[in-house]
Amino acid sequence: MADKSATASADPEGLGESAASPLKSPRVRLAMLISAILLLIGGLVWYLDHQNRGRYMQVTDNAYVAADSVITAPKIAGYVERVFVIENQTVRQGQSLAELDPREYRAQTEQITSQIETATAAGDTTRSQISEQQATIAQAQAQLDAARAEAAFAAQQVTRYQPLAASGAEPGERFAQLQTQARQARERTNAAHAALIAAQRRVGTLSAQVRQAQSQAEAARAQLKVARVNVESTVLKAAINGRVGDLAVRVGQFVQPGTRLMTLVPVDRLFIEANFKETQLGLMRVGQPVGIEIDALPGVELTGRIASVAPGTGAQFSVLPPQNATGNFTKIVQRVPVRIAIDAPLEVRRLLVPGMSVGVTVDTRSARGEMDRLRQAVSRKR
Numbered sequence: 001m002a003d004k005s006a007t008a009s010a011d012p013e014g015l016g017e018s019a020a021s022p023l024k025s026p027r028v029r030l031a032m033l034i035s036a037i038l039l040l041i042g043g044l045v046w047y048l049d050h051q052n053r054g055r056y057m058q059v060t061d062n063a064y065v066a067a068d069s070v071i072t073a074p075k076i077a078g079y080v081e082r083v084f085v086i087e088n089q090t091v092r093q094g095q096s097l098a099e100l101d102p103r104e105y106r107a108q109t110e111q112i113t114s115q116i117e118t119a120t121a122a123g124d125t126t127r128s129q130i131s132e133q134q135a136t137i138a139q140a141q142a143q144l145d146a147a148r149a150e151a152a153f154a155a156q157q158v159t160r161y162q163p164l165a166a167s168g169a170e171p172g173e174r175f176a177q178l179q180t181q182a183r184q185a186r187e188r189t190n191a192a193h194a195a196l197i198a199a200q201r202r203v204g205t206l207s208a209q210v211r212q213a214q215s216q217a218e219a220a221r222a223q224l225k226v227a228r229v230n231v232e233s234t235v236l237k238a239a240i241n242g243r244v245g246d247l248a249v250r251v252g253q254f255v256q257p258g259t260r261l262m263t264l265v266p267v268d269r270l271f272i273e274a275n276f277k278e279t280q281l282g283l284m285r286v287g288q289p290v291g292i293e294i295d296a297l298p299g300v301e302l303t304g305r306i307a308s309v310a311p312g313t314g315a316q317f318s319v320l321p322p323q324n325a326t327g328n329f330t331k332i333v334q335r336v337p338v339r340i341a342i343d344a345p346l347e348v349r350r351l352l353v354p355g356m357s358v359g360v361t362v363d364t365r366s367a368r369g370e371m372d373r374l375r376q377a378v379s380r381k382r
Contacts, residue, residue, distance in 0.1 A: 056283065056365040062335065063274035065294075065356040070240055070264045072097060073257070075233045076105070080253045087247045091238045091264065098249055098261060102234040109227040115220040123213035130206045137199040144192035151185035158182045242266040270352050272304065272340040274360045275314060277333050282371060283364035284309065290340050291361040297351065303343045306362065310337040338362075 022028050046054075078100035085097050157178045242264040249261040272292065276284070284306060292302040313334040315322055340360060342349070 056363065056368065058276060058280040058284065058362045058364055059360070060274055060276050060280070061357070061359045062276075063272055063340075063358040063360045065270055065352050065354050065358060066273045067265050067267070067270050067354045069245075069266070069354070070242070071260055072236055072239070072262045072264060073260055074100060074236060074255050075257055076100065076230050077256050078102075078104070078234065078254070080249055080251055080255060083249055083251055085244050085247070085262070087244060089244045091242065091244060093238055093241050095238045097236045097238055097244075099236070100234040100255070102231055105227060105230040105234060109224065109231055112220050112224045112227050116217050116224065119213050119217035119220060123210050123217065126206050126209045126213060130203055130210070133199060133203050133206060137196065137203070140192065140196040140199045144189065144196050147185065147189040147192040151182065151189045154178065154182035154185040236261065238264055240264055240266050241268060265354060267353070268346075268349065270342055270349060270354065271307065272342060272358050272360060274338045274340055274358070274362075275335040276338055276362075277335055278313070279333060281309070281336055281338075283367035284338065284362060285364070285367050288366055289363045291363070292340070292342065293359040294352065295357040295359070297348070300348070302348065304340045304360075305343070307339045307341040309339075312336075 080098055081101045082099045083097075084095075084099070085091060091097065158175075162175065244262050245265050246260075246263040249255070255261065272290075286306050286308060288306045290304040290306060292304050294300060294302065310317075313336050315334060342352075344352075
C-alpha cells in the first residue's frame with residue numbers, strides 16, 4: 001500500500017511510462033521513419049551525384065587573373081623629351097608613348113650620309129681616272145708598236161750589212177754602229193712594253209680603288225640604316241593594345257637601353273592561371289569546360305576552358321628549384337600551372353585586371369574512364 005501511494009504521489013496525472021518513452025508515440029515513430037527515408041534518399045542522391053559528377057569536378061582557389069603583359073623599354077640611351085600617356089590610360093597598337101631626344105642620332109645620320117657621298121665621289125673620280133688610263137694604255141701601245149717597227153728595221157739593217165762588213169765592202173765601224181742602233185731599238189721596245197704593262201696594271205689598281213669606294217659606300221649605307229632605326233627608336237610606340245601600368249618614366253630622365261619605362265597590359269586578352277595539385281591532373285585535358293568565380297564579382301559565374309597545361313611544376317621554374325637529393329626529404333604535393341581561357345562578355349572583361357583572385361572548377365567528365373584505359377595499357381605491356 002505504501003509503494004502504491006508513493007507511485008501515485010510521483011505520478012499524479014497518471015502519465016506513467018508513456019511520458020518517459022516518446023518513441024512509443026505513433027507520430028514520433030512516423031516522423032523518425034520519414035526522416036530516415038529522407039536521409040537515405042538524400043545519401044543515395046549524393047552518392048549517385050558524386051559518382052556521376054562530383055568526383056570529376058576538380059576545384060581550386062589557388063588561381064588568379066593573368067595577362068601576357070609587355071614591358072616597354074628603349075633600345076637606345078638618351079634623355080626623355082616627352083611623355084604622351086598617363087597612368088592607366090588605354091592605348092592602341094602603334095600609338096606613341098614617349099620620345100627621347102633625337103638630336104644626337106639625327107646628327108649621326110647626317111654624318112653617315114656625308115660619308116656615303118664622299119665614298120661615292122671617290123668612286124666616280126677613280127672611274128674617271130680609269131677612262132684617262134685607257135688613253136694612256138692606247139698611247140703606250142702605239143709607242144710599243146713604233147719601237148717594235150724600229151727594232152725590226154734595225155735588225156734588218158744588221159742582217160744586210162753583216163756579209164758586206166765581213167767581205168770588206170763596208171767598213172766595220174758602220175756595221176758596229178748598226179748593231180748598236182739595233183740594241184738600242186730592242187731596249188726601247190722593252191721599255192715601251194714595260195710601260196704598256198704598267199699602264200694596264202694601273203687600270204686594275206684603279207678598279208680595286210673603285211671597289212673599295214663602293215664597299216665603303218655600302219658600309220656607310222648599312223650604318224645609315226642603323227642610324228635611321230635609332231632615330232625612329234627615339235619614339236617609343238605601343239607594341240599591343242592595352243592599358244598603361246607601372247608608369248615610371250618622367251620628362252628629363254636619362255634612360256639606358258632596357259630601362260623599364262612602363263608596362264602595357266592587354267586587358268582584352270586576359271586568362272586565368274590556376275595552380276592545381278598534381279593529384280588533380282590525372283583527368284584534365286585541353287578543351288575541358290571550366291566554371292569561374294571571380295572574388296571581385298560575387299554572384300557572377302563565368303565559363304571558360306582549359307587552354308594548356310604547363311610542362312612542369314611551379315617549383316621547377318623557380319629561381320632556385322628544389323634539390324630533393326640533398327638533406328632530409330619530406331614529400332610535398334606539387335602544383336602545376338594550368339592556363340584557362342575566359343569566355344566572358346566585353347563589359348565583364350573590362351572589370352578584370354591581372355592579379356585578381358579566382359575560384360575555378362574543372363569538369364573532367366570528358367576523360368571518364370581514361371584511368372582504366374591507362375591501367376589496361378600498362379597491364380598489356382607487362
